Amino acid sequence: MKLGPTANGLKGTIQIPADKSISHRSIMFGALAEGTTTIRNFLRGEDCFSTLNAFRALGVPIEDDGETITVTGVGFRGLKAASGAIDVGNSGTTIRLMMGILAGQPFTTTLFGDDSLAKRPMNRVMLPLREMGARLTGSSGSEFPPITVSGSDQLKPIHYQLPVASAQVKSAVIFAALQAQGTSTIIEKESTRNHTEEMIKQFGGEISCAKDGKTITVTGPQTFKAQEVTVPGDISSAAFFLVAAAITADSQITLTNVGINPSRTGILEVMTAMGAKLSMLSVDQQNQSADLEIMTSQLQATTISGAIIPRLIDELPIIALLATQATGQTIIKDAEELKVKETNRIDATAEELKKMGADITPTEDGLIINGPTPLQGAAVDSRGDHRIGMMLAIAALIAKGETQLQREEAVAVSYPEFFADLHTLSIKGGK
Numbered sequence: 389m390k391l392g393p394t395a396n397g398l399k400g401t402i403q404i405p406a407d408k409s410i411s412h413r414s415i416m417f418g419a420l421a422e423g424t425t426t427i428r429n430f431l432r433g434e435d436c437f438s439t440l441n442a443f444r445a446l447g448v449p450i451e452d453d454g455e456t457i458t459v460t461g462v463g464f465r466g467l468k469a470a471s472g473a474i475d476v477g478n479s480g481t482t483i484r485l486m487m488g489i490l491a492g493q494p495f496t497t498t499l500f501g502d503d504s505l506a507k508r509p510m511n512r513v514m515l516p517l518r519e520m521g522a523r524l525t526g527s528s529g530s531e532f533p534p535i536t537v538s539g540s541d542q543l544k545p546i547h548y549q550l551p552v553a554s555a556q557v558k559s560a561v562i563f564a565a566l567q568a569q570g571t572s573t574i575i576e577k578e579s580t581r582n583h584t585e586e587m588i589k590q591f592g593g594e595i596s597c598a599k600d601g602k603t604i605t606v607t608g609p610q611t612f613k614a615q616e617v618t619v620p621g622d623i624s625s626a627a628f629f630l631v632a633a634a635i636t637a638d639s640q641i642t643l644t645n646v647g648i649n650p651s652r653t654g655i656l657e658v659m660t661a662m663g664a665k666l667s668m669l670s671v672d673q674q675n676q677s678a679d680l681e682i683m684t685s686q687l688q689a690t691t692i693s694g695a696i697i698p699r700l701i702d703e704l705p706i707i708a709l710l711a712t713q714a715t716g717q718t719i720i721k722d723a724e725e726l727k728v729k730e731t732n733r734i735d736a737t738a739e740e741l742k743k744m745g746a747d748i749t750p751t752e753d754g755l756i757i758n759g760p761t762p763l764q765g766a767a768v769d770s771r772g773d774h775r776i777g778m779m780l781a782i783a784a785l786i787a788k789g790e791t792q793l794q795r796e797e798a799v800a801v802s803y804p805e806f807f808a809d810l811h812t813l814s815i816k817g818g819k
């Protein structure tokens with residue numbers, strides 16, 4: 389698709405689509421609970437439909453009236469073997485969390501996905517689940533999908549120190565621990581998003597997290613009670629427009645209903661430290677959401693490393709674009725996990741932004757960006773990665789001349805209305 393620079397900046401208000409992590413988990417907890425769970429503001433993106441369809445394949449009745457999703461929970465003991473292998477598309481969250489759930493089921497399931505998913509490492513999940521007593525195998529003896537899980541209804545608890553900072557791995561082990569007999573302890577390398585832990589409590593289960601925020605204790609077996617879930621907006625989707633408004637001239641926008649769970653708000657801290665004119669309005673503590681207002685900003689470079697990385701991991705490609713417009717050298721380190729996302733996001737971000745004239749260098753565990761650098765339109769490629777696609781579309785807003793974005797359809801994985809929302813904010817800017 390062809391994209392051009394904004395004529396008059398971005399203006400107006402949009403509602404950010406629902407949180408992807410919470411939408412996945414709302415289907416999972418709804419399926420594992422007893423009773424009928426309703427989900428409002430479910431993310432209608434491809435990844436979350438992969439989870440929805442996977443649970444239907446496991447015999448869970450799920451209705452969708454186009455507005456509300458209704459899940460008739462079957463409990464941990466009510467899932468049934470699927471009639472064939474389950475396709476989870478591009479979704480790492482679906483495959484990894486389901487491996488933890490299926491580890492405790494007395495039947496065999498095969499999970500597979502697209503070409504990107506077939507390259508993503510699964511040992512990180514398979515190793516602890518094997519230790520708990522499940523059998524898991526990857527394609528031709530490798531750690532890569534398709535993954536076949538032969539579960540056990542006699543899982544043993546585990547004491548496990550996570551070798552990677554990953555909410556997906558943590559969540560998979562928690563789901564298995566919820567089905568094991570006894571108490572498991574899971575110690576994180578760094579604190580990661582805590583939506584699984586929060587939803588266990590919301591659905592009437594028990595889990596405790598020590599004061600250091602990294603040691604989790606969970607005792608199985610547990611049962612859950614159905615809930616009414618309303619999913620807040622996804623801060624990882626909001627990130628693209630926060631950066632867009634900060635780097636385009638004459639912009640002022642408001643993004644409503646954005647989730648502000650503290651395990652996800654690293655980007656707000658980084659943007660504020662860089663000098664972004666960003667404010668949080670009408671904070672709703674109960675729902676952990678707020679409206680975010682942002683306008684064109686003068687930006688300074690920064691260093692991003694250590695414990696904040698998991699709190700903004702998915703935002704690093706768009707933060708790299710932000711850094712191309714900040715004065716000085718921005719250093720991103722301790723982010724080697726970016727190499728095993730939907731693409732190698734260190735290489736994809738550096739190579740695609742370089743085509744537009746950015747001064748950006750990939751490193752072993754991050755990126756070094758010098759700014760401010762004017763960008764030029766170029767032929768760029770999402771590489772099938774939704775977040776790379778959206779980052780490049782925002783880069784086009786400040787590039788001189790035309791940008792040709794290939795494989796733009798990838799955005800539908802997490803933000804199907806992305807181009808429509810971009811259009812809305814640009815039209816308002818034109819008025």
Ligand code: S3P
Nearest residue numbers: 409481553554555556557701702
């Ligand atoms: C997610 C966790 C993160 C994140 C992904 C969603 C989740 O992955 O990158 O988009 O919902 O648990 P890792 O846990 O592998 O870092």
